[in-house]
Amino acid sequence: MGKVITLLKLLPKMHQILLTVLVSVTLIILVLPADDAQASKNANSQLSGTIELNHLDESTTTTSEFNNQDKLKVPLAFRTPTPPSSASVIPKMNDEANLVKPEVSIAALRAEKVEQDHTETFKVKSGDTLAALFKRADLSARDVYEITLLPKAKKHLLKIMPGQEIMISKSSEGEFTQLKFHLDPVSTLVINKDDKGYEEKVVNKQIESRTKFASATISSNFWNAGVGAGLTPNQIMQLATIFGWDIDFALDLRKDDNFSIIFEEEFADGKFLRNGNILAAEFVNQGDRYTAVRYTDGNYYSEEGRSMRKAFLRSPVDFKYVSSSFNPKRLHPVTGQVRAHRGVDYVAAVGTPIKAAGKGRVIKSAYNKYNGNYVFIKHNDTYTTKYLHLKKRKVKQGQSVKQGQIIGTLGATGRVTGAHLHYEFIVNGTHRNPRTVKLPKSLPIANKEKPAFLALSKQIMAKLQQNKQVQLASQ
Ligand SMILES: [Zn+2]
Incomplete structure (x- = not known):
């Protein structure tokens, strides 16, 4: 401030208007160096904030200092991350009126950014350690120490892998406020620091299940038919396992055998996450029809409620x-x-x-x-x-x-x-002949479960048949 006063005292000695303007501009830059930096920081947080918002969408329970509405209020002039330089500012500042305006806006901005954090995403590099990454993020030794004391942080952050990302938020004063780390597509480790201290939690996205139908007729072999129907290798194996007590998948499949399945797909925030369980399946092998329905106990039963598990597998070879x-x-x-x-x-x-x-x-x-x-x-x-x-x-x-x-x-x-x-x-x-021999009947579902199972079975098998009809009609 002393410098400024000195400059102000010097001002009357200079009579050229242009110089006055120049000094005034310099003044702004000198007096408010922090504001300039923050203005540009703020503009940066604007950019990273937009990216960050995508992450926020993923977590349903996280509260964040970010508020999109607030950000939109920041004057347009300050949305550019380029810090004002005298070269770029001078041509615009050719009268006193113009000179005042930015000062007001900077003040308004200063008031606003108190509530705003600056978030930056740090990518783990090859050979990186957490300490090195925290150093890049310019965290204080205390922050690093306190964070690594937290049990979950210790467990997950000390074994970071190249390519993983750590999002670090800081207040306008440059103080660490939040760290976020995606543990997997569903869970995020969130570490918050406030007046009370450091606190960690795992925030889980809400998972939504949808059902999907797939069916195929075997022309060359079962594997190709499965792939052709859009099934993953894992699902093809699951299907063979479900019917492995009834059908010898190694030797008994024939051309024109066919199958239909309804399975779960899991989504988080509308994005596909992974396949879930097969809920119902039908397999027609050499004219014999086999059905399987998954019950709440995780086991499969035929549509009439007999266990798919039997005393013997049809084939001793996968x-x-x-x-x-x-x-x-x-x-x-x-x-x-x-x-x-x-x-x-x-x-x-x-x-x-x-x-x-x-x-x-x-x-x-x-x-x-x-x-x-x-x-x-x-x-x-x-x-x-x-x-x-x-x-x-x-x-x-x-x-x-x-x-x-x-x-x-x-x-x-x-x-x-x-x-x-x-x-x-x-x-x-x-x-x-192990492939044709009549084997003991499998156990039926427990009597008390039967009504509930049959209701479920009827509903899902009807859905399967309906999908089959729709697909046939569309061919
Ligand atoms: Zn032999």
Whole structure:
């Protein structure tokens, strides 16, 4: 201020009007250096504020110092981030009246920006540490210390990865006020500092579920049909798992088999987030129709309310590993002749995991020159399954196994010419075709759940059929 007074005292000695103007302009710049900086800062916060607002939209409960309405009130002249320089200002300031106006506006602006924070987004660089980033953000040592004391901040911020972003807000005085860090597409860590101190919380977006319909007819194979219907690999596998007790996805699918599903999609702020559960599905395999409805217990039941889970999987090999063949006639790998075959051969890559078709006890895990490495599982007095030519056995004789447990890997051991799994299904001592054998009925849904399930099932299967009709009509 002393300087200014000196300048003012000097003024009367200068008689040229232009010089007066020049000095006055210089005066503004000298007297209000902070204001200039803040004006430009403010303009910057205007820009980052707009970006920040998008983030704010995502969080439903965060309150912020930002207020869009307030920002819109900032005079247009001050929305440019370019700080005023004497070169650019002088030509405009050619009379006293004009000179006064900016001062008023700067004062108004000064009053306004008290409520406004400046937010900047810092991107984590390769090799960056939190300390380095905080230094770039010009946070005080106290802020850094206090923030890293907070448990959630400690957990999440100390392992930041390149490309992640940390948003830091400061008051017009340059004091840290808020830090935001997106933990995932749904959750944001928010650290606020106010008079009471530092406080952290995780703000979650509200997730909205919508249902989507998809259907396809198999022309080449199930995988391609699924992809063609817009399903993700994960959804295709889920679908095969849901029907894995009824359909042998490795060997039983045929051209013109078809499926329809209704599944959930999750959105946050209207933006797609991820796929949810399959809610209902229908699969028509060689003319047989299978249905599945997801109930509130997370399990799937047929539309009549029978559990999809059964005592035996139709196939001990995941379909995705099997070279699918629609040819029902098979040549025995050794003799090359079609012959009565006591089991089913699954041709797949060596090392493909082989699953126990049902729970039971391993009654044999051994090697001989015909079977190679082989495993026999006794499920109960009625059922036994056999797995031959394994590369590796992963279970021991006498061991209990769960349904779906990996018991070994597909190989080419014993009397074979090519790698395959030879699988036998024995019912009361007689070899049966595991793909067609009638198996015990699965358990129905609990009686007390039945009315609620049937109501749900009726509704969602009707929706599925309706969607199917619409799609057929549109083709
Ligand atoms: Zn065989």
